[in-house]
Amino acid sequence: MRKKEYLPKILETGANELEVIDFRMYEELEDGTIYEWVLGVNVAKVKEVIQRPSNIFRSPGMPPEVEGLAKIREEVIPIVNLAKWMKIKVPQQKSDKYVIVMEFLREVIGVLVHEAKRIRRIKWADIKKPPASIDEKLGGKVVGVIEIEDGQLLLLLDFEGILDELGMIKVFNVEDKEEYAKSEKSYNILILDDSPVARKIIRKILEKDGHKVYEVESGIEGLEYLESLAQQAEQEGVDITDKLQLIISDIEMPGMDGLTFTKKVKEHPVFSKIPIVINTSLSDKATVDKTRFVNADAHLVKFDTKDLLHIVREYAIKK
Numbered sequence: 620m621r622k623k624e625y626l627p628k629i630l631e632t633g634a635n636e637l638e639v640i641d642f643r644m645y646e647e648l649e650d651g652t653i654y655e656w657v658l659g660v661n662v663a664k665v666k667e668v669i670q671r672p673s674n675i676f677r678s679p680g681m682p683p684e685v686e687g688l689a690k691i692r693e694e695v696i697p698i699v700n701l702a703k704w705m706k707i708k709v710p711q712q713k714s715d716k717y718v719i720v721m722e723f724l725r726e727v728i729g730v731l732v733h734e735a736k737r738i739r740r741i742k743w744a745d746i747k748k749p750p751a752s753i754d755e756k757l758g759g760k761v762v763g764v765i766e767i768e769d770g771q772l773l774l775l776l777d778f779e780g781i782l783d784e785l786g787m788i789k790v791f792n793v794e795d796k797e798e799y800a801k802s803e804k805s806y807n808i809l810i811l812d813d814s815p816v817a818r819k820i821i822r823k824i825l826e827k828d829g830h831k832v833y834e835v836e837s838g839i840e841g842l843e844y845l846e847s848l849a850q851q852a853e854q855e856g857v858d859i860t861d862k863l864q865l866i867i868s869d870i871e872m873p874g875m876d877g878l879t880f881t882k883k884v885k886e887h888p889v890f891s892k893i894p895i896v897i898n899t900s901l902s903d904k905a906t907v908d909k910t911r912f913v914n915a916d917a918h919l920v921k922f923d924t925k926d927l928l929h930i931v932r933e934y935a936i937k938k
Contacts, residue, residue, distance in 0.1 A: 635743045635879045637871070638662040641773060642719065643734040646707035653710050657773045658732075659739070661871055663901050664778070666720045666727065668735045672698075682785045686731060691720060697787070698729040704781060705757065709733075723900035724779065724788060724921055739773070741765055743838075746873035749774065758784065762813055763873035779900055779921075783816045788922070805829045806935040811841045811868040811877060812898070820922050821867065821898070828928055833863075838875030841868065842883060845890050859889055865935040866895045867919075870906070882913040894934040898927075 639659035646654045675687040675698050684704040688695050698718060702709050709715075715731035746763035748754075753774065754761050762775040782788050808825055812818045813836045822832045835841050845859075852859045866884070868877040877897060884890040894916040899906060901920075910918045916934050919926055 635875060636740055637743060637876065638738055638740050639773075639775065640665055640668065640719065641736040641739050641767075642717070642732045643736060644702060644705065644707065645710055645713040645733050646705075647710040653713075656705070656707075657767065657771050659741075659773050659775045660719065660721065660778060661775075662738060663906060664721045664723045666722050669718050669720060671715055671718055671731065684785055685787075686715075689718075689729060691718075691729065694727060696720070696727045696729055698731060699781070699785070700731050702731070702733075704785075721778065724782070726782075726787070728782070728787070730778075739767070741773075743872070743874060743876045743879070746775065748873070759815070760784070762871065777814055777816075779814055780816045788816075788820075804932075804935075804937065805831065806864040806931065807831045807833070807862060808865045808867060808931070808935070809833045809835070809841065809844065809863055811835050811838065811866070811872065811880065813837060813869065813872045817869065817921060821927070824922075824924050824927055825931070828931070830931070837872040838868070838877060838880030838883075840874075841866070841880050842875075845884070845887075845893075849889050858892070860892050860936045863893055864937075865931060866893055867898045868895060870897060870899045870901065878909055878913050881910070881915050885914040892936075894936065896930050896934060 639661055642658055644656040644658060646656065648654055669691065672689040672691065675689045677687040681687065684700055686698040686700040689698050700715065702715065713733050715733060717732050717735045718729040719732055719735065720727065720729050746765050749761040749764045760777040760780040762777045764772045764774050767773050779788065808830050810818055810821055810832060818834050822834065825832050835844050848862050849859050852862050868880055870877040881895050881897065884895060896917045896919055897910040897915045898919045898921060907918050917930050919930050
């Protein structure tokens with residue numbers, strides 16, 4: 620009964636959903652017309668939406684896409700100018716009226732936007748890969764697209780990728796070599812993450828520690844991979860844990876999110892033998908509660924080398 624007290628509705632209904640803040644950016648095209656970009660970010664990353672602060676101060680060494688620093692609720696945070704990052708010409712009648720204050724990857728940042736519209740509930744299964752032209756325009760930093768009313772496309776932005784491009788992602792404890800010398804054991808580890816940046820960082824940490832890493836981009840691909848692995852194991856007369864000793868999964872992935880994937884794996888008679896660690900940019904209590912409800916073995920916040928290697932050595936099945 621205790622789990623029911625904090626069970627999120629999206630898991631209670633098995634809807635495989637997320638909530639996003641729908642916000643808009645406006646671009647003046649060469650012919651003088653105005654294009655409306657419909658964009659979105661996971662509500663779980665958002666602390667609040669506020670009006671643009673009156674005082675934003677530049678600091679030496681900041682990338683041009685960072686407007687400056689602002690004090691918001693007694694905390695000084697960087698403010699990213701999304702229009703500058705998108706390299707769009709802003710119409711004179713439009714301005715950066717709002718700041719979406721986000722918290723993820725142990726950081727709090729603000730993002731200047733033209734308009735904040737509403738909160739939408741979206742099914743992960745309805746999120747598709749972006750058209751190549753849109754993905755190229757936004758530097759490959761679109762997690763997925765979903766069709767909304769009037770045939771418009773809402774684009775979910777990869778803010779982790781954007782911060783990495785701006786040099787604002789921190790990988791903690793990467794030089795802690797004395798305590799975390801190369802592991803004595805080598806494990807086969809599956810990573811699920813739709814972000815190439817995240818996969819690259821995690822792969823580098825794990826391979827440096829001596830492990831064999833496999834990658835997929837979504838929960839759907841993860842289940843397909845495990846099905847294939849189970850067939851191989853059966854043909855060879857070995858247990859699936861001889862093939863794979865640990866799964867590390869993100870939460871936010873198109874098609875099937877990491878929580879739904881974890882729930883399905885833990886309910887499977889064969890796959891459930893493999894430990895699963897939820898590795899996410901989200902560290903709030905609600906997210907931790909969700910990972911517990913789907914019976915994940917551990918929750919890990921990106922990107923801490925020391926924590927990641929500690930989790931691997933604690934939870935990977937010893938063969």
